[in-house]
Amino acid sequence: MTIRTVSPTADIAALDAADALAPFREKFTLPDGVIYLDGNSLGALPVDTPSRVAGVMHDEWGTGLIRSWNSADWIGAPQRVGAKLARLLGAKAHEVVVADSTSVNLYKLIVAALGAQRGRRVVLSEPGNFPTDLYMVETAAATLGAGHRLELAPRDELVSRIGDDTALVMLTHVHYKTADLFDMAAITAAAQAKGALVLWDLSHSAGAVPLALNACNADLAVGCGYKFLNGGPGAPAFLFVAERHHATLQSPLGGWMGHARPFAFVDGYEPAPGIARFLCGTPPILAVAALESGVDLHLTVDMQQVAAKSRALCELFIDLVDARCATYGVTLVGPPRGAPRGSHVSFRHPEGYAIMQALIASGVIGDFRAPDIMRFGITPLYLRFADIAAAVDVLEEVLRTGAWRAPAYQVRHAVT
Numbered sequence: 081m082t083i084r085t086v087s088p089t090a091d092i093a094a095l096d097a098a099d100a101l102a103p104f105r106e107k108f109t110l111p112d113g114v115i116y117l118d119g120n121s122l123g124a125l126p127v128d129t130p131s132r133v134a135g136v137m138h139d140e141w142g143t144g145l146i147r148s149w150n151s152a153d154w155i156g157a158p159q160r161v162g163a164k165l166a167r168l169l170g171a172k173a174h175e176v177v178v179a180d181s182t183s184v185n186l187y188k189l190i191v192a193a194l195g196a197q198r199g200r201r202v203v204l205s206e207p208g209n210f211p212t213d214l215y216m217v218e219t220a221a222a223t224l225g226a227g228h229r230l231e232l233a234p235r236d237e238l239v240s241r242i243g244d245d246t247a248l249v250m251l252t253h254v255h256y257k258t259a260d261l262f263d264m265a266a267i268t269a270a271a272q273a274k275g276a277l278v279l280w281d282l283s284h285s286a287g288a289v290p291l292a293l294n295a296c297n298a299d300l301a302v303g304c305g306y307k308f309l310n311g312g313p314g315a316p317a318f319l320f321v322a323e324r325h326h327a328t329l330q331s332p333l334g335g336w337m338g339h340a341r342p343f344a345f346v347d348g349y350e351p352a353p354g355i356a357r358f359l360c361g362t363p364p365i366l367a368v369a370a371l372e373s374g375v376d377l378h379l380t381v382d383m384q385q386v387a388a389k390s391r392a393l394c395e396l397f398i399d400l401v402d403a404r405c406a407t408y409g410v411t412l413v414g415p416p417r418g419a420p421r422g423s424h425v426s427f428r429h430p431e432g433y434a435i436m437q438a439l440i441a442s443g444v445i446g447d448f449r450a451p452d453i454m455r456f457g458i459t460p461l462y463l464r465f466a467d468i469a470a471a472v473d474v475l476e477e478v479l480r481t482g483a484w485r486a487p488a489y490q491v492r493h494a495v496t
């Protein structure tokens with residue numbers, strides 16, 4: 081591997097010195113003594129967010145009280161933040177809203193798609209997709225009770241399995257475990273050619289990889305706000321519906337915020353004409369404010385630069401682990417060096433859980449995905465090349481000393 085042939089310390093210092101994104105690290109609150117490699121699960125706190133949320137709390141809530149629904153445009157917040165996010169997704173401003181969780185947004189769009197695709201009953205996905213995505217199809221199909229079903233096909237067979245009965249192809253763009261990346265444009269075109277709609281889960285893509293939903297002719301998408309968008313724990317999620325589907329797709333959750341005239345207080349449900357029909361209840365304004373702060377920060381960034389640095393950090397990590405940790409049974413999962421990938425790196429080890437606990441205790445924070453995957457999020461806005469090198473130093477030390485064997489590291493926590 082390339083890195084082994086050079087002096088890592090000198091090279092890594094040079095990489096950090098030449099990094100155009102280095103100043104962004106100052107825009108995040110990061111605790112001392114921590115190398116944070118879990119921004120794909122919970123993004124770090126932007127420095128501006130506490131004052132933004134405090135402002136909404138004190139001025140808009142404390143002083144403005146209920147007047148702030150109008151005066152501070154709380155009522156327009158899901159669309160306003162959605163419009164900002166649309167720029168990161170390569171979509172039109174009126175095609176995106178922030179609302180609910182990714183799981184709930186999946187449910188809304190799965191049922192909406194099935195309703196629009198009368199006569200077709202299959203939702204096609206891949207085995208090992210993020211569990212909530214598959215659970216949402218299963219439970220939506222059971223609720224509809226009209227013979228809808230989930231079918232799973234390995235990714236190399238997916239396109240050939242799209243048939244006359246396929247209503248919807250539902251895939252996670254960047255795989256949550258492996259960082260494998262689907263070709264959005266190609267799959268979308270292949271599915272549409274056979275009459276299917278496509279729903280993309282962008283949870284590990286938004287803010288992580290360049291996206292061009294409109295250029296890919298995407299139909300539908302959802303994604304998390306708390307990962308690479310730095311929206312905070314439990315941040316509202318987003319959903320995208322291409323303009324051409326606004327009039328035909330109906331949310332199964334016809335709450336008043338998705339009504340054409342919520343403040344007319346009429347008895348019958350009449351869906352809003354545009355993307356607002358996919359809203360349901362009152363938006364969580366404090367959480368939306370935190371998400372808006374994270375999104376605003378991302379809008380100051382060139383995503384191509386982020387992608388280039390992500391690739392360089394991922395490849396450095398892969399090279400160093402391969403050179404120094406492979407002998408301890410650590411193996412790369414997902415795309416090999418040089419292949420298209422998302423912005424995390426995963427390694428397999430039978431004792432991955434305990435090793436990750438030992439890493440966390442040493443200040444290197446990643447996470448573990450059962451049964452044996454150590455996952456490391458690569459966030460170019462606040463990670464330095466030196467952080468990657470230092471993380472691998474710690475990993476090698478944990479493996480060499482067997483520190484992970486300590487009983488404390490075998491204890492399974494609720495969240496891994």
Ligand SMILES: Cc1ncc(COP(=O)(O)O)c(C=O)c1O
Pocket residue numbers: 181182183184210212213252256281283284304317
């Ligand atoms: C790919 C993917 N989809 C969906 C989710 C879950 O989203 P939520 O908790 O907002 O429902 C996650 C969470 O990690 C995820 O990784």
